[in-house]
Amino acid sequence: MKWFKKKNKLYLSDKQPLSTLGMIGLALSYVVLIAWVIAILWPLFQMVVSAFNGKQEQYLMLNDNFEFSFEHFKYLFSETLYLTWVKNTIFIAASTAILTLTIVSFTGFAYSRYRFKGRKASLMAIMLIQTIPTFAGITAYFTMHSIIGSLAPWFSRQMMLILIYSGGGIAGNTFILKGYIDSISTELDDAARIDGCSSMQVYRLIIMPIAKPMLAIIALWSFIGPFMDYLLPRVLLTNPKSFTLAAGLFTLISDFRTLNQPAFAAGGLLTAVPIVILFIVLQKQLVSGLAQGSVKG
Amino acid sequence: MEKKSIFLYDDIGNSYKRKNKYLLELYTLNAQMQEADSNGKKVIRNQIQKLKSNKKDHPYNIAHDTFKKEEKNFLSALNAKTKVYKSEMDTSGSRKLRALKTDLFKAKEKVDFYKKYVELSYDAELQYEQSKIEMTYLPEIIDLLIVTRQELNAAYEAKKKIDRDKEQIAKKNYSELKQIEQKRFLEGKVKLKEKKKSGLISEKALRNGIIELKAKRKETNTLNSYNIETKSVKELIKNKKYVLTKGIKLKLKILKSNLSDVRRKTPIETGKTVPFYSFLTILIPGIGQLLNKQYFKALLFSLVTLFIYFIAIPYALGYGNYQGDGISGLLSLAKDGKKIDKSLIFMIEGIVAVFLVLITIALYALSFNDVLKTEKNIIRGIRPRNWFETVSKIEQEGFPYMVSAPALLLTIFIVLVPITTAILLSFTGMDPQNQSKFGWVGIENYRLIALGQGLAGSVFWSILSWTLIWTVVATSLAIATGFFLAILANNDRIKGKTFFRVVYLLPWAVPAFITIMFFSIMFSPNGALTTVIYDLFNIQVQVKNDATLSRITLIFLQTWLGSSYVFLLSTGVLQAIPGDLYEAAQIDGATAWQKLKRITLPIVLFQTAPLLVGQYTFNFNNFSIIYLFNGGGPFNPSKYGNLAGSTDLLISYIYKLTMENQYQSIGAAITIVISMGLMLFAFIGFKNSKAFKEERL
Numbered sequence: 001m002k003w004f005k006k007k008n009k010l011y012l013s014d015k016q017p018l019s020t021l022g023m024i025g026l027a028l029s030y031v032v033l034i035a036w037v038i039a040i041l042w043p044l045f046q047m048v049v050s051a052f053n054g055k056q057e058q059y060l061m062l063n064d065n066f067e068f069s070f071e072h073f074k075y076l077f078s079e080t081l082y083l084t085w086v087k088n089t090i091f092i093a094a095s096t097a098i099l100t101l102t103i104v105s106f107t108g109f110a111y112s113r114y115r116f117k118g119r120k121a122s123l124m125a126i127m128l129i130q131t132i133p134t135f136a137g138i139t140a141y142f143t144m145h146s147i148i149g150s151l152a153p154w155f156s157r158q159m160m161l162i163l164i165y166s167g168g169g170i171a172g173n174t175f176i177l178k179g180y181i182d183s184i185s186t187e188l189d190d191a192a193r194i195d196g197c198s199s200m201q202v203y204r205l206i207i208m209p210i211a212k213p214m215l216a217i218i219a220l221w222s223f224i225g226p227f228m229d230y231l232l233p234r235v236l237l238t239n240p241k242s243f244t245l246a247a248g249l250f251t252l253i254s255d256f257r258t259l260n261q262p263a264f265a266a267g268g269l270l271t272a273v274p275i276v277i278l279f280i281v282l283q284k285q286l287v288s289g290l291a292q293g294s295v296k297g
Numbered sequence: 298m299e300k301k302s303i304f305l306y307d308d309i310g311n312s313y314k315r316k317n318k319y320l321l322e323l324y325t326l327n328a329q330m331q332e333a334d335s336n337g338k339k340v341i342r343n344q345i346q347k348l349k350s351n352k353k354d355h356p357y358n359i360a361h362d363t364f365k366k367e368e369k370n371f372l373s374a375l376n377a378k379t380k381v382y383k384s385e386m387d388t389s390g391s392r393k394l395r396a397l398k399t400d401l402f403k404a405k406e407k408v409d410f411y412k413k414y415v416e417l418s419y420d421a422e423l424q425y426e427q428s429k430i431e432m433t434y435l436p437e438i439i440d441l442l443i444v445t446r447q448e449l450n451a452a453y454e455a456k457k458k459i460d461r462d463k464e465q466i467a468k469k470n471y472s473e474l475k476q477i478e479q480k481r482f483l484e485g486k487v488k489l490k491e492k493k494k495s496g497l498i499s500e501k502a503l504r505n506g507i508i509e510l511k512a513k514r515k516e517t518n519t520l521n522s523y524n525i526e527t528k529s530v531k532e533l534i535k536n537k538k539y540v541l542t543k544g545i546k547l548k549l550k551i552l553k554s555n556l557s558d559v560r561r562k563t564p565i566e567t568g569k570t571v572p573f574y575s576f577l578t579i580l581i582p583g584i585g586q587l588l589n590k591q592y593f594k595a596l597l598f599s600l601v602t603l604f605i606y607f608i609a610i611p612y613a614l615g616y617g618n619y620q621g622d623g624i625s626g627l628l629s630l631a632k633d634g635k636k637i638d639k640s641l642i643f644m645i646e647g648i649v650a651v652f653l654v655l656i657t658i659a660l661y662a663l664s665f666n667d668v669l670k671t672e673k674n675i676i677r678g679i680r681p682r683n684w685f686e687t688v689s690k691i692e693q694e695g696f697p698y699m700v701s702a703p704a705l706l707l708t709i710f711i712v713l714v715p716i717t718t719a720i721l722l723s724f725t726g727m728d729p730q731n732q733s734k735f736g737w738v739g740i741e742n743y744r745l746i747a748l749g750q751g752l753a754g755s756v757f758w759s760i761l762s763w764t765l766i767w768t769v770v771a772t773s774l775a776i777a778t779g780f781f782l783a784i785l786a787n788n789d790r791i792k793g794k795t796f797f798r799v800v801y802l803l804p805w806a807v808p809a810f811i812t813i814m815f816f817s818i819m820f821s822p823n824g825a826l827t828t829v830i831y832d833l834f835n836i837q838v839q840v841k842n843d844a845t846l847s848r849i850t851l852i853f854l855q856t857w858l859g860s861s862y863v864f865l866l867s868t869g870v871l872q873a874i875p876g877d878l879y880e881a882a883q884i885d886g887a888t889a890w891q892k893l894k895r896i897t898l899p900i901v902l903f904q905t906a907p908l909l910v911g912q913y914t915f916n917f918n919n920f921s922i923i924y925l926f927n928g929g930g931p932f933n934p935s936k937y938g939n940l941a942g943s944t945d946l947l948i949s950y951i952y953k954l955t956m957e958n959q960y961q962s963i964g965a966a967i968t969i970v971i972s973m974g975l976m977l978f979a980f981i982g983f984k985n986s987k988a989f990k991e992e993r994l
Contacts, residue, residue, distance in 0.1 A: 276806040
C-alpha cells in the first residue's frame with residue numbers, strides 16, 4: 001500500500017503533466033473515438049443479432065423479441081444455393097489469384113530488370129488504360145463470350161469472369177511488383193549470372209523468393225477482389241447456380257420470390273467473418289502493399 | 298565503316314585484313330579514286346573496269362575456286378571415311394560416346410585439310426580453328442564419359458555383392474553411433490539451457506545454439522551412415538549418374554561457347570554490298586533467315602509465316618470468322634446480311650481482325666529488321682549467329698518479350714478489344730429498336746450528350762453535376778474523418794489503441810456489398826435505423842423516398858465505409874514520422890496546432906496523395922453503393938426521366954442504359970467521355986508523381 005502512495009505522489013512519466021485544457025481535450029478525444037466505435041459497431045451488431053434472432057420474419061425489424069436460434073443459417077444452407085455460391089466464389093477467386101500471379105510475376109520482373117524497346121511507352125499506356133472502368137467493355141464481353149462459347153462450349157461465363165479479373169489486374173499489379181523488385185539490389189542478379197544462372201533461373205531462384213511478401217499481397221488482393229465485386233458477376237452470370245456470393249446474396253434482398261432478409265444477414269455474416277479475420281491478421285502487410293505500389297510507382 | 302571497306306570488322310569493332318585479294322584490290326582502288334583528282338579518277342576507273350571484267354582470271358579467285366573444289370572432294374571423302382570409321386567402331390559404347398568419337402575423328406581430318414588454306418580464306422581458318430578446339434576438348438570429354446561409365450558399372454557390381462551379415466553389423470554400428478550422437482546433442486542442449494538460466498546467454502543465442510547442435514547432429518549422422526555399404530553405393534551411383542548427364546552436358550556447353558568465341562573472332566567475307574535479301578523476302582518471314590544460313594531462326598520465323606498466312610490474313614479477309622466478315626465487316630456492320638447476322642458480332646470480329654493485322658505488321662517488321670541487321674553485319678564482316686548463339690541470345694535479350702507475351706495477349710483481348718468496341722459503339726446507333734442491326738451515325742451520340750437532348754442525353758448534365766458533388770463531398774468527408782480519427786487515436790495518452798484500430802478496420806474489411814445491402818435494409822420503412830430515428834426524434838423519415846435525404850445518407854454511408862481505409866493509411870504514416878521532429882518543434886515553442894499544420898499534415902498528405910487521388914476516381918465510379926442501396930432511386934421522372942433515379946451516378950446510369958434499357962451506343966458514348974476525363978486526371982497525377990519526375994520508370 002505504501003508503494004502505491006509513493007507512486008501517486010511522484011510524477012514519473014517523461015511527458016508533461018496535463019493541464020486542465022489538455023484534460024478536457026483528452027476527454028473529448030475519447031468521446032469522439034468511442035462515438036465512432038459505436039457508429040461502426042452498432043450496424044454490425046444489428047447484423048449479428050438479426051442473423052441469430054429466431055423471431056425475425058421475412059423482413060428485418062428492430063424489435064425487443066430475441067430468441068437465439070440457427071434457423072436462418074439452416075434456411076441459408078437448405079433453401080438457398082449458398083454453398084454453391086461459396087464454391088463458385090472460391091473457384092473464381094483462386095483461379096484469378098493464380099493466373100494474375102503467374103502473369104504478373106513475369107511482367108514485374110521484366111519491367112524492373114530489362115530495358116527493352118517500348119518499355120516506357122507501354123508502362124505509360126497501361127497506367128492510362130487502367131483508369132478506364134472495366135465496365136466500359138461490358139457490351140463487348142457479352143458478345144465475346146457468346147462467340148467463344150459457341151466455338152468452345154466448355155468456356156463458361158465464370159471463366160470469362162476470371163479472364164476479365166486477371167486481365168484487369170495486370171496493369172496495376174505489374175506496377176506494384178515492379179516497384180518492389182526495383183528495391184531489390186541488382187548485385188544479387190549479377191552474382192547469380194556470373195555463377196551461370198539463366199534469366200529464368202534468376203527469376204526463379206533469386207527474385208521470386210525475395211519478392212514473396214509482395215507476391216503474397218498481390219495474390220491476396222486478387223483473391224479478395226472477386227469476393228467484393230458485385231457488378232461484373234451480376235451482369236455476366238445469369239444462372240443462379242453460377243452466381244458468386246455477392247450476386248447470390250443480393251437475390252435474398254432484391255427478388256420477391258427469394259426475399260429473406262435475416263438469411264441475408266446470416267450469409268453476410270458467414271462471408272464477412274473469414275475475410276475480417278484475414279484483414280485483421282494481415283492489416284499491416286495489406287496497407288503497406290498498397291502504399292508501396294503508389295509511392296514507388 | 299563504309300560498305301566497301303578494305304578492312305573487315307567484328308562485333309566489338311576489331312579490324313581484320315581482307316584475305317580476298319581480289320576484293321582488296323578492288324576496294325583499294327575505290328578508296329584511291331575518292332581521293333584522286335579528275336585525271337587520276339579516269340585512270341583508276343579504267344583500272345577498276347579492267348579488274349572487274351577479268352574477275353574470273355584473278356589469281357585469287359582461281360585459287361579460291363580450286364579450294365572450293367578440293368573442299369568439296371574432301372568433304373565427300375570425309376563422309377565416306379566417317380562411315381567406315383563408324384562401322385569399325387566397337388558398338389559397346391553408348392550412342393553419345395560414339396557420336397563424340399566420330400566428331401573427334403572428323404575434327405582430326407579437318408585440321409589436316411584446312412591447315413593448307415588458312416591464309417587463303419577466313420572460312421577455312423574458322424574450320425581449322427574450330428577443329429583444333431574440338432581436338433583439345435573432345436578427348437577429355439570422351440575420357441570422362443568412359444571412366445564414369447566404368448565407375449558406374451563397378452558401383453552396380455558392388456551393389457550386387459554386398460554382404461548381408463556385414464551390412465547388419467554396419468547398421469547396428471550406425472544406430473549405436475546415432476544414439477551416442479543423440480546423447481551428445483541432449484547434453485549440449487542441457488548445457489546451453491543452464492547457461493541461459495544463469496543469464497550468460499540470451500534467449501536468441503539459446504535458440505541459435507540449439508539449431509547449431511541439430512545441424513551438427515544431422516551432419517555426423519549422415520557421415521556415419523555412409524559406413525553402411527548400401528547407402529554409400531547408392532550415393533555413389535547417384536553421383537556418377539549425375540556426372541554422366543549434367544556433367545557431360547556442362548562440358549559440351551563450354552566447348553560450344555568456345556567454338557562460338559572463335560566464330561565471333563573470325564570475320565566473314567562476301568562480295569555483296571547491298572542487303573537485298575531482306576527486301577526480297579520481306580513478305581515471307583523465314584526465307585531471309587534461311588538465305589543467311591540461320592536455320593534455327595528460319596524455323597522459328599516460318600512459324601510466324603504460318604500464323605500470318607493461315608490465321609491472321611484469312612481472318613482479316615473474312616474467312617474462318619464466327620459470323621462476321623473480317624475487316625470489311627467493320628464497315629458494313631452486317632447491313633445487308635442475313636437475318637441472324639448481328640452487327641455487334643461483325644464489329645467485334647472486325648476489331649479482332651484489325652488487331653491481328655497489327656500483330657502481323659509487327660511480325661513483318663521484326664523479321665525484316667532481323668534479316669537486314671544480319672545482312673549488314675555480314676557485309677561488315679560479322680558472322681551470323683549460329684544455333685547455339687541464337688538460343689542464348691533469345692534467352693538473354695528476348696526474355697522480357699517472351700515472358701510479357703501472355704500478358705500482352707490477355708491485355709489485347711480482354712482490355713483493348715472491349716475498349717475499342719466501346720469506342721466504336723459510341724459512333725453507332727445501337728438502341729432498343731436497333732438491337733441486332735445498326736449502322737454508323739457519326740458523332741450523333743456525342744452531340745446529344747453535349748446538347749443534353751434526346752431520351753438518354755437530356756439528363757446527362759444533371760447526373761454529371763450530382764456525380765461531381767458526390768465524388769468531391771463523399772471522398773473529402775471520408776478522408777477528413779479518417780485522418781482526424783487517425784490523429785486522435787495516435788495520441789500518446791490514448792489508451793486501448795489496438796482496440797480502436799481493430800474496430801476502425803472493420804468497415805474496410807467487411808465486404809462493402811454486405812454492409813451496403815444491410816444499411817439498405819435498415820433504412821427501409823420498417824428498418825432498424827428508421828425505427829431508431831423515430832424513437833429518438835419522433836420523426837418518420839422515409840430516406841429511400843426522398844431525393845435529398847437519400848443523397849445525404851449515401852454520403853454519410855460512404856464516409857462510414859471510406860474513412861476506415863484512410864484511417865489505416867494515415868496511421869501507418871503517422872507512426873513512421875520520427876519523434877524528434879515534434880521534440881524540435883516543442884523546444885522552439887510550437888503549439889499543438891502548429892505542429893499539426895506544419896509537420897503532420899504535409900507528411901501524411903505527401904505520402905498518401907496518390908492513394909487519395911485514387912479514392913476520388915474510385916468514388917466517381919462507385920457503382921455498388923448507389924445501385925445496392927436504393928437502385929439509384931428514388932425516381933423522379935419529371936427531373937430525371939424514366940431511365941435514371943435521383944441518386945444515380947454516371948456509372949450506374951450507364952449500367953441502366955446498357956444493361957437494363959439497351960441504349961448501348963449512348964451508354965458507350967458516356968463511358969468514353971468519362972474515361973477521357975479520368976485518363977486526363979490520372980495523366981496529370983502521374984506526370985507529377987515522384988517516379989515519373991525522377992525518370993525511374
